[in-house]
Amino acid sequence: MFTREHQLRESFLTMMALLAFLSGCAGLKESKTILPIREYEKMIVGNLDADYIGTQNCLAACHEHDRLRLAFDASTMGAQLQKDSGMPLVDCESCHGPGSLAVKGLTPELVETNAGKGIRTACDFQTLIDLKSLPATAQSLICLKCHTANATFNLHNWNAGLHAVNEVSCFACHNVHAGPDLKVTPLASGQLCFTCHQSAQAQFSMPSHHPLKEGRVFCVDCHNPHGGFADQGLLQDGIKETCVQCHPDKRGPFLYEHADVVENCLNCHSPHGSVNSKLLNAREPFLCLQCHEGHRINKEEGGSISAERARAFYTRCTDCHSTIHGSDVPSTAGGGRFIR
Template sequence: MERFMKYRKWLAIAVLGAFFAAGCAALKESRPILPIKEYEKLIVGRLDADYIGTDNCLKACHAHDKNRRDFDMSTMGSQLSRESGLPLVNCESCHGPGSLAVEQLTPQKLAADAKAGKKTTCDYKTLVDIKNIPAPAQSLICLKCHAANATFNLHNWNASTHSINDVSCSDCHRIHGSHNLKVKVRDTAAMCERCHQDVKAAFSLPNHHPVPEKKVFCTDCHDAHGSASADKLLRRDTVKETCTQCHTEKEGPFLYEHADLTDDCRACHTPHGSVNNNLLTAREPFLCLQCHPSHPIAGTTTAEQKRAVYTRCSDCHSQIHGSDLPSPSGKGNFIQ
């Protein structure tokens, strides 16, 4: 027994060490790391291909004339540097080097295709498989230029719920949609509701922020690219600040505050839509009765009191968000 006590310490260390080693092995196994070249291929395409420029890419082909026209007219396309002749952004910036794709397009092949009435296509499988690479790799294609210091609103992208959940830039931005790359806020509801059906349902409830009416927009409250400090991709640091950008009169501070309730408007309101008036989470008086008892009205008889059922506490407590004026008893109570 004494001997066991003597070696006990060493035994414990050995057991712990074994666990540690096993743990490390598990960590190693669960994170296979690809060679850098593989990642590069995801973003750049075939490494044995060369960049040949938009003109050479499209020389033999008119199928992409509209894409090209739109692109040339867009902010990205107009970045061509006239002095140097070096394009800053062209088709290959996103689709990868194109030499292999057009290698086969010899004048002879074009003539033969034309004669046979066949549509000529380039060997586009040698380009980046832009639609099928993992979402983070898709975004990386954009982020190699739209780094956070170049495009300010992307500062919080990497930590955003969207990025973490494999939403990519091109899920929202349609590069070939038209020449106008700018997102029109009027279109954001449709853009977002494609994926957020439950939110769409909330906005169709009888009481809702006028988003379907296009008076308020998803992007007034949310930044799709991420949020610095608030959860739910909110544009401002807190829920209260998000709401009081428009409802400034609810901001306070008031002499008589409703405890700290108004620090988070969600204590009583739901942001998108509700079956209750005023976007309330519950109807009055039940909303208030969750936290307060009802009370008799001064000057009424007992019988009347028993019959009295308040439906709207805020008929009397009309300054429910806070007030600077005292009530008749001098206490506050949000009467005026």
């Protein structure tokens, strides 16, 4: 028998788990003063005494950066270097700032003479923008001066998203010089996200989980890493919209709806993973008993209840209420009981 006491204990345990979870989250964001946007803009202008000289001149004396340049030229951003593309020019100085001072006095002859003496010649890179040391907001501004919300629609909500607010910059996820592929592929996104989201990693390792590690579902199927329009950076308008993209049979509308409970799939399911089967928040019957009283069945469809059915009552409500997500078929009593 599941008494009210059992129910209370269940909800107490849930509360405790929730509290433990919430206290684990606290303290992630350190408070730092947010400077006026002008201050960040100044940081990204670069050396005011220097002039823009173009990639050709920047790299004329030097083979040190050949690999970077080849990869960059092959990338979507580098492809813009073609003058006839009609797109804004993206070159080394777009991000690193004007380079005339950095290469002042650097000639191919000097580089060669030094090489002969076993000396590597570096440009005076300290006159360039110190990208690594900029505050996250300024780092992102470097990219956002071109990737405005109009140019890159996905970035529409960037400033309001939790990543921007928590000082995760574009650099954290996009390594411009890792290779020609600037975009993070869905498959690579999992590993990338796990570097900071260990709790999500743990959830996707639970006995029941969305097949992320199996390569069939990706973080970016549900989340916009740039901040979505719904809570939790979701791509779609809300929870149900997120889920029914891939589970259209649960969309409805049904003749017999489970009140508005199914509007929020998370009333019963955990989105990443769960210790319970079918991603359920709690095992049956506890799941259902959070909102319902248990009940006895003395008669079923005209006959008496079998021993097997009687046992089922205490374990799985959905053995009988199998169309729990909604149904178009009335029960024998003419109501919507989700039994067929």
